[in-house]
Amino acid sequence: MDTFFGALSDPTRRAVIEALVTGPRPVGELHAPHDIALPTFLKHLKVLEASGLVRSEKKGRVRIVHIEAAPLAEAEAWLHRQRRLWEGRLDRLGALAEQLEREHKSDGDRR
Amino acid sequence: MDTFFGALSDPTRRAVIEALVTGPRPVGELHAPHDIALPTFLKHLKVLEASGLVRSEKKGRVRIVHIEAAPLAEAEAWLHRQRRLWEGRLDRLGALAEQLEREHKSDGDRR
């Protein structure tokens, strides 16, 4: 999951993902809008591919890149779970209950 | 958004988020389960705070850290949007329509 969020932490790579949601694209086409050298761009693609967000295969001299939806869903689920837990906590507990919970935990931790 | 996904790309920092969904915690308590030096851990907290995922304030000699839900929701929304676009595309277009779309785009791009 590290490589996963890491892959999304770069604007160029997020842009590639955004481009790919409308369908598979060859490397050159993906590279065009970005003002960086091709080899540099290729590194980004490798990062994306290593993270599982993207796959590609070569047809003739062209490499076609396509998105992989499953990891997106996985990350989304993680974020959703954290947010739900946090918000659920706010719903269930008032400031008082929270205070009690904290004090209880502190007692348990003391050695 | 860079700093944002970047913050989540480290397991220690994700663990901190997971710990914080059950409520605010002092630095020491957050640090305890991680087998790294305190100053190193503090850096992670700073990264989290810089990314907006977390806030903290000092009470006496203790610093209390709490999660910030909004950015979580934002990232979740981005992921969801990408996934929806991708899957929506699969629904709307068959392989044939996809082919046409691609050829059309290629024509338009040719200078």
Add this chain to the structure above:
DNA sequence: CGAATAGTTAGCCGTATGGCTAACCGAATG
């Protein structure tokens, strides 16, 4: 007030990351 507690700051170190250029390889194409 002196000692212990909870963070904080500063600085060092090795690896990873994002950028480049130069040179190369294999599939079209004239």
Add this chain to the structure above:
DNA sequence: CATTCGGTTAGCCATACGGCTAACTATTCG
């Protein structure tokens, strides 16, 4: 078959990142 096109490999560079220790500040407690 020579050329061009699309991509790939190799290697260099500077900065960022994750880890450490040592030393310091600011509370709190006895």
